[in-house]
Amino acid sequence: MKKYVIIGNGAAAVGAIEGIRSVDKEGGITVISREPCHVYARPLISYLLQGKTDKKRMLYRPESFYEDNGVKVMYGRAAVKIDPEGKKVKLDSGEEVNYDKLLSACGSDPFVPAFEGIETVKNRFGFMTLSDAEALEKELSEDKSVLIMGAGLIGLKCAEGIAERVGKITVCDLAPRVLSSILDADCASLMQERLEKEGIEFLLDDTAVRFDGNKAYMKSGKEVSFDILITAVGVRANISLLKEAGADCGRGIVTDEKMQTSLKDIYAAGDCAESVDSTSGQRKVMAIMPLAYMQGRCAGVNMAGGEEIIDNAMPMNSIGFFGLHCMSAGTYEGECYEEKGEGYIKRLYTKDNLLKGFILIGKNARAGIYTAMIRNKTPLDSVDFETLKKTPSLAPMGKSYRTEKLGGVV
Amino acid sequence: MKRVYVNEKWCLGCRLCEYNCAYANSGDTDMVRALRGKKINPNIVVEEYGDINFAVSCRHCADPICVKSCISGALSKEDGMIKVDHDKCVGCLTCVLVCPYGCIKEGEHGAVSKCELCLENSCGEPACVKGCPNRAIVFEDRG
Numbered sequence: 001m002k003k004y005v006i007i008g009n010g011a012a013a014v015g016a017i018e019g020i021r022s023v024d025k026e027g028g029i030t031v032i033s034r035e036p037c038h039v040y041a042r043p044l045i046s047y048l049l050q051g052k053t054d055k056k057r058m059l060y061r062p063e064s065f066y067e068d069n070g071v072k073v074m075y076g077r078a079a080v081k082i083d084p085e086g087k088k089v090k091l092d093s094g095e096e097v098n099y100d101k102l103l104s105a106c107g108s109d110p111f112v113p114a115f116e117g118i119e120t121v122k123n124r125f126g127f128m129t130l131s132d133a134e135a136l137e138k139e140l141s142e143d144k145s146v147l148i149m150g151a152g153l154i155g156l157k158c159a160e161g162i163a164e165r166v167g168k169i170t171v172c173d174l175a176p177r178v179l180s181s182i183l184d185a186d187c188a189s190l191m192q193e194r195l196e197k198e199g200i201e202f203l204l205d206d207t208a209v210r211f212d213g214n215k216a217y218m219k220s221g222k223e224v225s226f227d228i229l230i231t232a233v234g235v236r237a238n239i240s241l242l243k244e245a246g247a248d249c250g251r252g253i254v255t256d257e258k259m260q261t262s263l264k265d266i267y268a269a270g271d272c273a274e275s276v277d278s279t280s281g282q283r284k285v286m287a288i289m290p291l292a293y294m295q296g297r298c299a300g301v302n303m304a305g306g307e308e309i310i311d312n313a314m315p316m317n318s319i320g321f322f323g324l325h326c327m328s329a330g331t332y333e334g335e336c337y338e339e340k341g342e343g344y345i346k347r348l349y350t351k352d353n354l355l356k357g358f359i360l361i362g363k364n365a366r367a368g369i370y371t372a373m374i375r376n377k378t379p380l381d382s383v384d385f386e387t388l389k390k391t392p393s394l395a396p397m398g399k400s401y402r403t404e405k406l407g408g409v410v
Numbered sequence: 411m412k413r414v415y416v417n418e419k420w421c422l423g424c425r426l427c428e429y430n431c432a433y434a435n436s437g438d439t440d441m442v443r444a445l446r447g448k449k450i451n452p453n454i455v456v457e458e459y460g461d462i463n464f465a466v467s468c469r470h471c472a473d474p475i476c477v478k479s480c481i482s483g484a485l486s487k488e489d490g491m492i493k494v495d496h497d498k499c500v501g502c503l504t505c506v507l508v509c510p511y512g513c514i515k516e517g518e519h520g521a522v523s524k525c526e527l528c529l530e531n532s533c534g535e536p537a538c539v540k541g542c543p544n545r546a547i548v549f550e551d552r553g
């Protein structure tokens with residue numbers, strides 16, 4: 001009987017458990033979970049504060065999940081060392097766990113730069129975990145002002161989550177626009193306007209250089225008073241365990257198409273892993289939930305002796321703020337087809353006879369047809385792209401595609 | 411398992427399936443009251459392309475990318491049928507971003523909506539197929 005050990009208990013771990021069990025119903029699976037709780041949907045912590053979900057509904061898998069899959073979870077334990085020769089993992093409790101196949105699914109941790117005086121700030125929170133959200137929730141009240149550092153996905157989702165529950169929110173970011181890693185200036189300003197309508201204020205191209213108690217001194221010379229400080233400036237892949245064990249690491253743990261690391265019998269998946277973005281050919285950490293699950297699943301299948309590869313990974317995101325949704329996928333290079341209207345932008349990027357990426361704000365019905373064209377590398381001259389670029393639909397994909405997809409099992 | 415399959419050469423584009431779908435999922439027992447004056451938002455959509463028409467609904471994929479991508483765990487496969495848990499869904503639309511066939515969409519009350527083969531409503535079998543006068547959609551087991 002094989003012994004599988006998974007470090008971490010997020011989406012990648014769940015994917016791995018389901019992947020392993022699709023091949024091997026017998027082997028023992030042990031999950032080492034630093035967080036002391038059943039797996040929950042991490043992106044839902046902002047919806048929790050918004051009252052759109054609760055702790056029970058935000059469980060990523062049913063309560064019986066571990067039992068159903070014969071998984072032993074060691075809650076509240078962290079892996080501190082991996083011995084790849086002896087094939088064992090050492091925990092913070094001093095215990096050792098032996099493995100035949102090991103998966104690092106330990107995600108990323110927030111990164112907080114060493115701002116001068118940050119230790120003088122009493123009410124300071126990160127926004128990554130359920131316990132972060134619960135701690136923050138205790139401090140929320142309508143007379144309080146909040147400063148959020150970071151106008152990326154996490155900072156803005158936090159802003160949306162607490163907007164109704166605090167007096168004032170200011171968001172600052174060193175970048176000149178919101179969501180700078182996924183949006184260009186035009187698209188970003190559309191999203192920013194939507195957030196501003198809810199009273200959220202922005203200080204862009206600006207950051208705190210010093211803190212003193214409840215005050216932030218900004219690079220621009222401005223001073224911002226706050227009751228609550230939320231730091232969401234960035235995350236870093238948790239690579240140290242594997243790096244110390246000798247695995248190749250860049251920003252993330254380097255993996256191949258099977259999610260295997262450079263070390264024998266050790267795999268990595270999710271936010272801690274680095275893999276090839278098929279739309280740009282570059283290796284990167286793509287920290288998104290769907291990929292975390294799929295990489296975990298792929299790793300699990302391979303760990304259990306099955307065969308699966310991922311050769312079509314790409315960055316993609318669907319995020320909404322106060323009802324305005326923004327979808328993005330792939331790489332923004334090549335020729336751009338644009339449509340624009342009130343509260344609406346569509347941008348499709350094509351190059352070398354392929355759809356490479358897109359941004360859709362405001363209207364997004366059937367967007368997955370575009371995503372599939374990127375993922376499948378559909379040659380544009382094999383479809384009626386003139387029709388497709390206006391309306392994502394299946395008819396312009398051609399008769400044989402329709403017959404296969406609508407007349408058979410897919 | 412049985413799924414809804416398309417015979418595009420028989421489809422006249424009459425959109426009866428769209429209406430039957432909207433009615434079956436309205437929870438109402440009176441079709442006129444359920445649909446009159448309302449913009450329908452059915453889980454099956456008729457495409458028109460030159461003289462080609464056909465009705466598309468969820469393929470109930472054997473390897474469903476929507477389920478793998480759902481950020482909340484609201485989508486699941488139950489006896490081959492792909493289901494939405496409306497209480498869990500937070501309406502992030504990640505599933506809309508990944509469904510290759512454009513078969514899942516924004517619904518009401520902040521959750522997405524998709525074809526559940528009328529197994530979750532009182533109809534019990536796909537209302538779209540039952541009402542199609544031309545057998546341009548059929549409910550069959552093709553594996």
Ligand SMILES: Cc1cc2nc3c(=O)[nH]c(=O)nc-3n(C[C@H](O)[C@H](O)[C@H](O)COP(=O)(O)OP(=O)(O)OC[C@H]3O[C@@H](n4cnc5c(N)ncnc54)[C@H](O)[C@@H]3O)c2cc1C
Nearest residue numbers: 008010011012034043078079106107270271287288289292
């Ligand atoms: C507020 C917020 C909103 C988000 N919104 C979206 C969204 O809308 N769409 C989207 O696609 N993505 C979103 N994401 C990103 C998404 O949550 C991540 O990509 C996903 O959770 C990654 O899954 P994972 O399993 O790789 O890592 P994680 O979910 O981070 O799980 C890793 C686990 O490993 C544990 N761990 C770490 N080190 C150790 C150790 N040494 N020993 C034991 N355990 C350890 C950690 O405590 C953690 O529980 C969001 C993230 C946040 C924080």
Ligand code: SF4
Nearest residue numbers: 468469471474476509
């Ligand atoms: S919603 Fe789309 S991806 Fe999901 S099962 Fe249906 S057709 Fe497949």
Ligand code: SF4
Nearest residue numbers: 480499500502503505
């Ligand atoms: S919209 Fe709902 S069902 Fe779709 S991915 Fe988001 S939470 Fe899951």
